[in-house]
């Protein structure tokens with residue numbers, strides 16, 4: 001198994017893509033530590049993993065709360081002895097036309113998607129530098145590549161994630177820590193059945209699934225991806241290629 005003996009923090013593990021990543025990591029042998037505000041659902045994710053023979057726990061953590069992220073990460077390091085992998089997946093993508101956005105809408109989306117990522121990395125970075133080893137994977141989006149209408153705040157936040165990832169990869173590379181981002185296209189989460197066909201998906205399927213993203217994240221977290229850093233990885237069924245032609 002690729003991730004045997006690794007300890008991984010996955011934010012937003014209660015639902016959707018984060019749940020898919022948690023399950024995949026556990027199936028690869030990792031101990032999964034979920035951080036989520038929906039603690040009951042995050043505990044369900046952990047319980048499902050344990051019932052399947054894996055290792056997982058969950059903590060109630062709001063990634064926007066710097067002090068709580070720091071304290072809980074310190075507790076995780078104390079309890080498990082190490083953190084090898086951090087996946088900054090917690091995020092949200094509310095839709096509102098820019099002209100109707102209030103400063104509080106803008107600030108919340110940027111705070112969750114960018115500051116939440118900063119907080120979690122800052123909490124673990126000295127530990128990883130000390131161990132001269134680490135994998136950091138940040139969730140970006142196709143919104144960072146092509147922009148999405150009614151999601152100007154979200155597009156800005158995810159664009160920032162990609163630039164932040166690159167700069168951090170340069171600083172942390174000498175400490176043998178890789179930093180990458182993944183940009184999902186339309187992913188069917190939480191029992192969504194929307195048919196994305198005709199909306200820029202080129203493959204004969206309704207859209208992507210959490211497992212599609214988990215496969216990429218799991219590879220980036222593994223030893224096999226040791227020479228990959230500072231790069232964004234699209235998993236989007238061709239979404240950014242442009243309009244479907246005849």
Ligand SMILES: NC(=O)c1ccc[n+]([C@@H]2O[C@H](COP(=O)([O-])OP(=O)(O)OC[C@H]3O[C@@H](n4cnc5c(N)ncnc54)[C@H](O)[C@@H]3O)[C@@H](O)[C@H]2O)c1
Pocket residue numbers: 011012013014015016017018035036037038061062063064088089090091092093112116139140141142183184185186187188189190
């Ligand atoms: N689903 C898609 O089509 C899609 C496409 C591109 C990018 N993404 C990105 O993938 C990531 C996961 O999205 P998803 O579709 O699985 O969404 P989701 O809503 O199913 O999952 C998000 C998770 O993050 C948690 N969360 C929200 N705010 C939090 C906070 N402050 N602290 C801790 N946890 C918090 C939620 O409780 C939830 O478990 C996000 O970063 C999102 O922007 C999703």
